[in-house]
Amino acid sequence: MTTADTPFVASGRDYSAPLVGFGTFVAFLLAIEAVIRIGWLNRFIVPPPSEIIASFGRLFTEEHVLYRFFFTAGECFIAGVMVTICGVAIGVVMQRYSLLQRACETWVAAFASAPLVLTYPLFMVIFGRNAWTIIIMGFLSALSPVILKTIEGISGTRKVLVNVGRSFKLTATQQFWKILFPAALPTIFVGIRLGLIFALINVVGTEFLINFGGLGQLINDLAERYDLAGTYAAICFVILVSVLFFIGLEKAERWLRPIA
Amino acid sequence: MAETDRLSQTTVASPVISPVTLLRIAIILAVLAAWEFLAHSGWLYRDVVPSLLSIGRAMAALLTDRNYYFNLGVTAAEIGVALAIGGSAGLAVGLILGANRFLSRAFEPYLYYLGPTPKIIFFPVMIMWFGVGPESKVALGTLSCFFPVALNVAAGMRQIDKVLIRVGRSFRANTWQMVQKIHLPAMRHPIINGIRLGLGFALIGTLLAETKLSNKGIGFLIIQTYSIFDMPAMYAMLIVLFVLAIGANALIGKLGGLDSIKRN
Numbered sequence: 080m081t082t083a084d085t086p087f088v089a090s091g092r093d094y095s096a097p098l099v100g101f102g103t104f105v106a107f108l109l110a111i112e113a114v115i116r117i118g119w120l121n122r123f124i125v126p127p128p129s130e131i132i133a134s135f136g137r138l139f140t141e142e143h144v145l146y147r148f149f150f151t152a153g154e155c156f157i158a159g160v161m162v163t164i165c166g167v168a169i170g171v172v173m174q175r176y177s178l179l180q181r182a183c184e185t186w187v188a189a190f191a192s193a194p195l196v197l198t199y200p201l202f203m204v205i206f207g208r209n210a211w212t213i214i215i216m217g218f219l220s221a222l223s224p225v226i227l228k229t230i231e232g233i234s235g236t237r238k239v240l241v242n243v244g245r246s247f248k249l250t251a252t253q254q255f256w257k258i259l260f261p262a263a264l265p266t267i268f269v270g271i272r273l274g275l276i277f278a279l280i281n282v283v284g285t286e287f288l289i290n291f292g293g294l295g296q297l298i299n300d301l302a303e304r305y306d307l308a309g310t311y312a313a314i315c316f317v318i319l320v321s322v323l324f325f326i327g328l329e330k331a332e333r334w335l336r337p338i339a
Numbered sequence: 340m341a342e343t344d345r346l347s348q349t350t351v352a353s354p355v356i357s358p359v360t361l362l363r364i365a366i367i368l369a370v371l372a373a374w375e376f377l378a379h380s381g382w383l384y385r386d387v388v389p390s391l392l393s394i395g396r397a398m399a400a401l402l403t404d405r406n407y408y409f410n411l412g413v414t415a416a417e418i419g420v421a422l423a424i425g426g427s428a429g430l431a432v433g434l435i436l437g438a439n440r441f442l443s444r445a446f447e448p449y450l451y452y453l454g455p456t457p458k459i460i461f462f463p464v465m466i467m468w469f470g471v472g473p474e475s476k477v478a479l480g481t482l483s484c485f486f487p488v489a490l491n492v493a494a495g496m497r498q499i500d501k502v503l504i505r506v507g508r509s510f511r512a513n514t515w516q517m518v519q520k521i522h523l524p525a526m527r528h529p530i531i532n533g534i535r536l537g538l539g540f541a542l543i544g545t546l547l548a549e550t551k552l553s554n555k556g557i558g559f560l561i562i563q564t565y566s567i568f569d570m571p572a573m574y575a576m577l578i579v580l581f582v583l584a585i586g587a588n589a590l591i592g593k594l595g596g597l598d599s600i601k602r603n
Contacts, residue, residue, distance in 0.1 A: 096444035103445070124467050182362040192588045193581045194543045197550070197558070200565035201573060204387055280457040287459055288551055295460065302463030314460050321456040 126308040134312035142297055142309070144316060151282060151293030151320075154210055158217030158278045163271055166222050170229025170267075171255075180230060191223035199285050208291050217282040221274030228270025232263030268335050272328045279324060283317060294320065389571045394578075397571035401579065407560070414545065414556040417473050421480025421541040426534055428481070429488025433533070434518065436489070437496020447493060454486035458540070459547050466552065476548040476556070483544030484537030491536065495529025496522065535591050542584055 108128040114120045115127045138144040173180045173187075198219070202212040236259050244258040286295025294317050301309040356364075371391060377383065378390040389397075401407050432450075436443045461482060465475040499522060507521040523530070549558025557580060564573040 096441050097448070099441075100445035100449065104449070178358055178362055181359045182366065189585050192539055192585055194539070194546060194584050196543055197546055197561060197580065198577060200550070200562060201577065203565065204568070204570065205383070276455050280455065283457040284459040284547065287457075287462075288547065295457075298460050298463065302466075307467070310463055314464065317460055318453065318456050322452040325452060325455060 123307065126311055130308040131311045131315065134306075134308040135316070137309060138297075138312055138316060142301070142313075144294070144297065144313070147293035147297050148320065149293075150210075151286065151295070154214050154282050154286075154292065155217060155275065155279050158214045158221060158282060159271075159275050161214070161218045162221040162225055162274050162278065165218075166225025166270065166274060167229050167267060169222075170226040170270075171233065173226065174230045174233045184227070184230065187223050187226050191227070195219050196281050196284060199288060203289060208289055210292060212289065213282050213285045213292055216285040217278035220281040221278040224273035224277065225267070225270040228273070229263065229267050232266030232270075233259050235266065236262040265332070265335050268332055272332050275328060276325060279321060283321075386568070386570045389574065393571040394574045397569075398575035398578065401572065401575045410556050410560050413473065414549065414558065417476045417545045417549075417556065418480055418538070418541050420477045421545055422484055422534070422538055424477070425481035425484035425541060426488050426537050429485045429533065429537065430492055430530065432485075433489040433492025434496060434522065437493040438522075443493060443497075447490075450486060450489055450493075454490055458483045458544050459551075462548050462551055465548070471552055473556075476545045476553065479548045480541040480545035484541035487536035487540055488530075488533040491529050491533030492526065495526040495533075498529070499525045531591065531594075535588055538587060538591060539584070542587075546580075 111120070111125065112127050112129060115122050115125060173183060196216060199212065199216055202215050206212045206215065240258050240262055241254070244254045249257060282292075283295040286292035287299050288295075290296055290299045294313070298310060298313045298317065301313055374388065375391055378388045436447050436450075458479060462475070462479055465478040465482075469475040469478050503521050503525055504517075507517050512520060546556070546558040546561075549556040550562040551558075553559040557576065561573060561576050561580075564570070564576065
């Protein structure tokens with residue numbers, strides 16, 4: 080789904096719908112709180128929202144959530160840098176050699192639909208139970224969209240721009256750096272954005288599964304200690320971080336788009 | 340006539356194996372040769388990269404093992420139930436949000452931003468709610484596949500040709516008839532696309548949950564091979580799983596006619 084498909088972006092100045100959405104969310108939380116306090120819902124299965132909100136402070140003071148956040152962010156950053164360098168380079172090479180592109184593009188697309196995250200036990204054997212396993216999982220899951228979008232971006236460069244480059248007798252290298260790459264940059268960034276989202280999902284997921292690292296491990300730790308309110312608060316924190324991350328990437332993509 | 344001549348010349352001139360196929364074969368052979376070299380090089384711990392022969396043997400043993408098919412059945416059933424529940428819920432929510440602009444603006448942002456969050460982190464909650472059995476895996480699979488289906492259906496609903504809707508209204512179709520005769524047929528491709536994505540997410544969610552806490556299913560078998568360091572079996576399982584996942588994805592696309600989309 081592209082940002083153009085989102086119905087809430089061009090909503091004008093009418094805030095009634097977002098207010099209804101937010102109001103429904105608050106009403107839902109209040110209803111859950113009431114149902115738990117009455118005793119219709121077991122508080123040892125679903126903790127009251129007030130307890131979850133109160134646990135947020137504890138996450139910062141006792142669970143060092145900020146340190147964990149930066150740990151996860153660091154893993155995502157390394158995976159992101161690796162995937163940007165490798166994905167764009169592979170995409171450029173594949174687009175440059177048409178035969179290679181025709182031979183491998185379907186494989187790359189198939190690679191994207193494969194459940195790659197399930198290979199995490201394999202990388203635990205190769206790298207051990209450490210951050211590299213997590214980074215590699217993030218890297219692998221993010222690679223396909225970056226490659227495919229790089230190919231799409233460079234292939235989609237307007238003919239007139241390429242002809243302008245030819246009329247100036249640019250060399251192949253100059254043609255790439257001065258025409259093709261700048262023209263493809265917004266599409267490449269769409270790929271990097273998708274890749275970073277996949278990387279974040281897989282980094283946090285792998286942290287949770289192998290019980291190592293930052294935010295994913297925190298959720299696992301709290302759940303194993305049966306700290307219900309803390310577990311729910313940590314999950315909310317991860318959702319909040321993810322949402323802010325996606326919004327930031329979307330804004331960066333919109334900022335980059337006028338370059339095309 | 341000239342066209343026939345041109346086609347026959349092309350047929351005669353084309354080699355038996357196209358350059359693309361030749362390159363593919365060359366790449367596959369190079370990868371296999373590199374793998375075999377790495378397996379015997381001693382650069383990695385023994386069995387981390389097992390020889391192709393031992394992977395082949397493990398795969399043959401896997402495909403003739405009844406226990407594997409039992410576990411495959413368990414996982415397939417969990418994914419099937421997850422897809423049925425999550426897909427139906429996603430379809431219903433997508434139809435409602437796609438049909439009503441106000442509701443879409445009120446609630447779709449939540450779906451849009453919650454959709455790409457890592458669902459596996461909800462697994463502890465699912466265990467508390469549904470226990471450690473297959474139900475919690477189904478629940479995680481359901482949650483994973485709900486979002487892509489709902490978002491695709493809602494987006495597809497908004498892209499329906501307005502002429503079709505006007506035709507339905509001019510025939511005085513009621514809401515159910517509009518859904519049945521206009522909306523659903525016009526949205527076949529977004530729905531199939533949503534289900535394809537949903538299947539992928541349900542598969543990942545269910546299998547990851549199985550690797551975390553389970554005593555049956557393919558995810559359990561994979562983590563068991565890790566525990567006993569049976570690397571050839573792990574590679575064999577992953578290969579079979581990848582083939583099944585990609586095959587199922589392609590099959591849904593083919594059944595839904597995604598390969599034959601024609602836009603005039």
